Amino acid sequence: MCNQAVCLAAAELERNGISTVALVLLRSVAERVRPPRALALPFRHGYPLDAPNQPERQHAVIEAALRLLETPAERGPLLVDYEPAPPARPA
Amino acid sequence: MGDLSEFSLPIRMFLRGYRWRVVDPVPWAPLRVPLARARLALFSSAGFVMPGQPAFDEGIRGGDPSFREIPSDADPAALVDTHRSESFDHAGMQSDPNLAFPLQRARELALRGRIGSLNHRHWSFMGSITAPGRFVAETLPRMAADALADGVQAALLVPV
Numbered sequence: 732m733c734n735q736a737v738c739l740a741a742a743e744l745e746r747n748g749i750s751t752v753a754l755v756l757l758r759s760v761a762e763r764v765r766p767p768r769a770l771a772l773p774f775r776h777g778y779p780l781d782a783p784n785q786p787e788r789q790h791a792v793i794e795a796a797l798r799l800l801e802t803p804a805e806r807g808p809l810l811v812d813y814e815p816a817p818p819a820r821p822a
Numbered sequence: 823m824g825d826l827s828e829f830s831l832p833i834r835m836f837l838r839g840y841r842w843r844v845v846d847p848v849p850w851a852p853l854r855v856p857l858a859r860a861r862l863a864l865f866s867s868a869g870f871v872m873p874g875q876p877a878f879d880e881g882i883r884g885g886d887p888s889f890r891e892i893p894s895d896a897d898p899a900a901l902v903d904t905h906r907s908e909s910f911d912h913a914g915m916q917s918d919p920n921l922a923f924p925l926q927r928a929r930e931l932a933l934r935g936r937i938g939s940l941n942h943r944h945w946s947f948m949g950s951i952t953a954p955g956r957f958v959a960e961t962l963p964r965m966a967a968d969a970l971a972d973g974v975q976a977a978l979l980v981p982v
Contacts, residue, residue: 732885732949732950732951732952733867733868733949733950733981733982734949734981735842735843735949735951735954736867736947736949736951736954736957736981737865737867737949737979737980737981738845738979739843739845739954739957739958739962740865740867740947740962740965740979741865741977741979742845742848742849743958743962743963743965743966744851744865744965744966744969744977745849745850745851746849746851746966747851747966747967747969747970748851748970749851749966749969749970749974749975749976749977750851750852750853750854750860750975750976750977751851751976751977751978751979752976752977752978752979753979753981754978754979754980754981755981756981756982757825757826759825759826760842763842763844764842764843764844764845765844765845765846765848766845766848766979767845767848767849767850767851775828775910775911776828776909776910776911776981776982777910777911777912777913777914777915777922777982778911778914778915778921779921779922779980779981779982780920780921780922780924780927780980781921782914782921783914783915783917783918783920783921784917784918786920786926786927786930789920789921789924789927790927790930793924793927793928793931793978794936796978797857797931797936797937797978800853800857800976801853801857803852804852805850806848806850807848807849807850808845808848
């Protein structure tokens with residue numbers, strides 16, 4: 732339900748001329764509801780920005796969302812999968 | 823990928839039969855200015871409130887359609903989780919509210935110049951709304967009008 736709520740909010744903002752990007756935790760919901768721009772996340776509910784107290788991992792998700800916001804396109808919906816960076820190898 | 827297998831059988835059955843709202847036509851508002859000059863606002867369905875604000879009400883049939891304003895200078899650690907759903911793990915966002923309401927991350931974006939500015943307020947609601955009629959007809963237009971009046975040009979929306 733959280734996914735639907737943010738998708739509907741994004742649509743209303745966009746109708747008012749505000750550019751939006753919605754994070755979604757269920758790709759299937761975004762496919763059905765069709766927000767203008769959505770980033771589908773590989774994380775479980777409760778963890779939309781990946782991990783608590785991990786600013787860089789949270790920033791990585793936000794940066795992917797902002798890049799989607801900046802994507803030149805003439806119409807939506809745009810639905811893109813987020814791909815986390817692979818963990819760094821130990822030196 | 824998050825999927826329905828996260829949920830209990832009754833919730834999975836409910837979601838499989840649920841009639842999702844469909845956005846049609848899909849509105850489209852491209853950025854009118856570079857993001858480095860745009861004003862950003864956050865919208866989160868994680869049910870956070872400020873200390874002293876009323877909690878969201880899980881007892882409202884079909885879901886609580888109300889919203890709370892979160893000032894941009896709020897201490898993220900002070901945000902109170904009032905999302906009543908037991909269908910997800912609350913531990914992460916209680917440990918770090920930025921996980922679902924990334925206020926500190928957004929401030930850092932403004933400091934880095936990745937965004938032009940952060941709006942002076944943001945919007946919180948509780949996303950477990952199974953009957954979104956009032957949410958769509960009343961809450962969303964009000965939030966959008968307020969954001970527009972603030973000069974918000976870009977929005978990041980976060981579910982939980």
